[in-house]
Each structure stands twice: as structure tokens, then as C-alpha cells.
Amino acid sequence: MNRAAVPVALLSLATASPPHILAQDDVAEAARRLFQDRFPQFERMAGVFKTAGVRTRQSVQPMEWYLEPRGWPDRTAAYLEGGVDLFVQAAERALAGAGLRGADVDIIVTVSSTGIATPSLEARAMARLGLRPDVRRVPVFGLGCAGGAAGLGLASALARASPRAVVLLVTVELCSLAFRLEDLSKADIVATALFGDGAAACVLATDGEGFAEVEASAERTWPDTLDIMGWRVESNGLGVILARSIPAFAKQHLRAAMVCMLAANRQELGDIDRFLCHPGGMKVIEALESSLGMPQGQLDHEREVLADHGNMSAPTVLFVLDRARRAGLSHLSVLTALGPGFTASSVTLRRTA
Known part of the structure; x- marks a missing residue:
């Protein structure tokens, strides 16, 4: 465990959700129409839509978008457009909550594992956020569901190692883009009943008072x-x-x-x-x-x-x-x-x- 020798304050925290709301009952009905004839075990697994604990989810695309076959180009375009929008929304809210602007950020940590972006999301969001050209960028891929906690730990370590630096952590995941019509597995059915899209951001520093x-x-x-x-x-x-x-x-x-x-x-x-x-x-x-x-x-x-x-x-x-x-x-x-x-x-x- 990394014990903080220098206190790191969590100055602010903000979240952002995409505009399209998916009611679980509607998702379950759409999944039944799509899957029951092509996936023999669907009816036996359909109960997961009721037991998953999900009422609503948000997605970067309307439900109709997911009902057509999609390949890497479509999914990547949706990831870049929706991901950058959510990135900016969450970051702007977190910075406002800390009383800061994009130009105040010294280090930015981006956590995302549901799409591929090179240049990474923070590079694509720099102009919209007003980040300085010398901001240090730390994009992180592959943490999956652990990324919120692991990313916060990484961001705090960077803040501790760079006293007086302002560190912005943004995590963006568009899990809905993994929805597929082909090559179904039991895991895909569970994912269809469970996953949504969202973003969260926080600001950390060794200077300042946080919550x-x-x-x-x-x-x-x-x-x-x-x-x-x-x-x-x-x-x-x-x-x-x-x-x-x-x-x-x-x-x-x-x-x-x-x-x-x-x-x-x-x-x-x-x-x-x-x-x-x-x-x-x-x-x-x-x-x-x-x-x-x-x-x-x-x-x-x-x-x-x-x-x-x-x-x-x-x-x-x-x-x-x-x-x-x-x-x-x-x-x-x-x-x-x-x-x-x-x-x-x-x-x-x-x-x-």
C-alpha cells in the first residue's frame, strides 16, 4: 500500500452521462426479439434482465443504432465522438467544482478501456477544455472495472510526486459499444442486461482544501x-x-x-x-x-x-x-x-x- 507522505486533497468530483436513456424493460424486449431465435439458451437466461438490479442505463447512441451489425469503424467513430463529449462534460464540471480552469491543470490522467483512440481522448479534448500545451498526459488502458479506484490511486501518486501540481483524473467508458448481434455467448447476454455508458472526473492537489x-x-x-x-x-x-x-x-x-x-x-x-x-x-x-x-x-x-x-x-x-x-x-x-x-x-x- 502506498501511504501518503504528503497529503493529497480530493478537491472536487463530477459525473456525466450520455443523453440516450435505455429502460431495462425495453432492452429486454429488444434482446428477446433479436436473440431468441439465434441463441437457443436465451429464454433460460432472460431472467438476468430482472435480476441484474438495473432499471435504466444511458448510452451514447439511441437503441436503434445497436440493432444493426456494427464493425470497428462504426464502433470507433461512436467511441471518439461520444467519449470526447463525455470527457469534456465531466472534466468541465470537476474543474468548476474546484474553482479552476483547464489552463490550471498540470497533469491529466485518462482511464478508458472500451475503445481505442490514438491520439488519446485528452489530446482530442485539449482545445475544448483550454488545456495548456505543456500539460503532462497519462492515458491508461486495460484497467476495466478497476479503473476508477486504480486511476484515483495513480492520480494521487502523481500529485504527491509533483507538489503544487493540479492533477485532473477523467475516466470514460462506453460499454454499450461492445453490444453485438453476432457470435453470442452467455457473457454477451449478461453484458446486454448490465452495462451502460458514463464518465467521472476529479481534481487532486497537495495545495487546497477538498472534501x-x-x-x-x-x-x-x-x-x-x-x-x-x-x-x-x-x-x-x-x-x-x-x-x-x-x-x-x-x-x-x-x-x-x-x-x-x-x-x-x-x-x-x-x-x-x-x-x-x-x-x-x-x-x-x-x-x-x-x-x-x-x-x-x-x-x-x-x-x-x-x-x-x-x-x-x-x-x-x-x-x-x-x-x-x-x-x-x-x-x-x-x-x-x-x-x-x-x-x-x-x-x-x-x-x-
Whole structure:
């Protein structure tokens, strides 16, 4: 665990959602029309649309866009247009919340794993945000659902290493672009019932007063777990890898990993007032509560974010943090998320406001 020698303030946090709202009942009906004749197991799996814990999601394209076959050119164009728009919206809101402008940013960390952009998203957003030509850019790919927590840990480490620098973290994920009509698997059906699009941004610095201080960050990767979660790079886009064993794995292994991560900061599970978790799905939420010794139902912000936005991958845990902040952040919290690797990422936050 990386214990902060220099305090890093979390000055602001903001979220952004795309304009198209997908009601879960409408998605389920569209999926039935599309899949029931070509995927023999669809009816047996259709219950996932009711048990996923999702009511609505947001997407960068209207539902009709997803009902036609799409290849890399279409998906990439949608990623670049929708991703940059969300990037700018979230970044502008976070900067405004900190009382800053784009020209004040010294380091910008971009976390995104649902599309390919070279130049990366922050380069494409520089003019719209008014970023300086000498801003240091740190694009990060491949963190998946762990990206919100891991990105916050990375951004805080960069702020600590560069005193007085303003660090802007932006995470953007467009999971809906992985929706496919061809080569269906059980994981694709689950993804169709679960994933949405969104972005979140925050500003960090060693100078200034924020609503929390990043006290420590940590990661733990389990060996021989590469096939639990990730992407398959295929001819028509990214195909989801999503093992059924994720809830069971989290229930069995997360507690021990968290004990180790906290011990490096001379803390124990009992010291933490609130765990703020990435809500990968309803079964994952229940597994996290069980593994960390919480009563079932305690992860209420997580359930609310999942219901209103679905699983947006990396930004989702920052949506949870935003709800917790608005409701009144606990004195000592741990932000945590599981992602490809298979990896647990955590950030310890101490309330300051």
C-alpha cells in the first residue's frame, strides 16, 4: 500500500452521462426479439434482465443504432465522438467544482478501456477544455472495472510526486459499444442486461482544501486469473470476457486481500467506517457484503447507482463516491473495485470537510 507522505486533497468530483436513456424493460424486449431465435439458451437466461438490479442505463447512441451489425469503424467513430463529449462534460464540471480552469491543470490522467483512440481522448479534448500545451498526459488502458479506484490511486501518486501540481483524473467508458448481434455467448447476454455508458472526473492537489484526503492506495492481483474478466479483440469489435465465477471469487478472496492492503497502512477492517464498492452486478454486491462482513443491503449507494446507470465499468465506483459525498461521507472510507488481472484496487479516503 502506498501511504501518503504528503497529503493529497480530493478537491472536487463530477459525473456525466450520455443523453440516450435505455429502460431495462425495453432492452429486454429488444434482446428477446433479436436473440431468441439465434441463441437457443436465451429464454433460460432472460431472467438476468430482472435480476441484474438495473432499471435504466444511458448510452451514447439511441437503441436503434445497436440493432444493426456494427464493425470497428462504426464502433470507433461512436467511441471518439461520444467519449470526447463525455470527457469534456465531466472534466468541465470537476474543474468548476474546484474553482479552476483547464489552463490550471498540470497533469491529466485518462482511464478508458472500451475503445481505442490514438491520439488519446485528452489530446482530442485539449482545445475544448483550454488545456495548456505543456500539460503532462497519462492515458491508461486495460484497467476495466478497476479503473476508477486504480486511476484515483495513480492520480494521487502523481500529485504527491509533483507538489503544487493540479492533477485532473477523467475516466470514460462506453460499454454499450461492445453490444453485438453476432457470435453470442452467455457473457454477451449478461453484458446486454448490465452495462451502460458514463464518465467521472476529479481534481487532486497537495495545495487546497477538498472534501477528502487520499490517505493510501493499493492493488492486489491474483495469479492465474487472466480469464476471469477482460476483452476479446475480434474482427467486429471487443467481445466481453465475464466469468460466472466472479461473485464466488469475490466472496472467497476479497476479504483476505483487503486485510493485506489495509495492514500495509497499519489499519484493520474494523477501522473502516464505510466501504465504497464498484457495483459489478447485484450478485457481486451481495458477495462483497458477505466477504467484507457487512449486513446484506448495506451497500445502498452501490445498489442505487447500479439501478440508475447500470455497470459503467471504471466510472461506476466514482458515481458511488459522488452519492456518498452528497449524503455525507464517512470519516474513513475505502473505495474499492475489482477488474481484469484479476485485480482488486483500493483507495483510502479520510473526510476533511
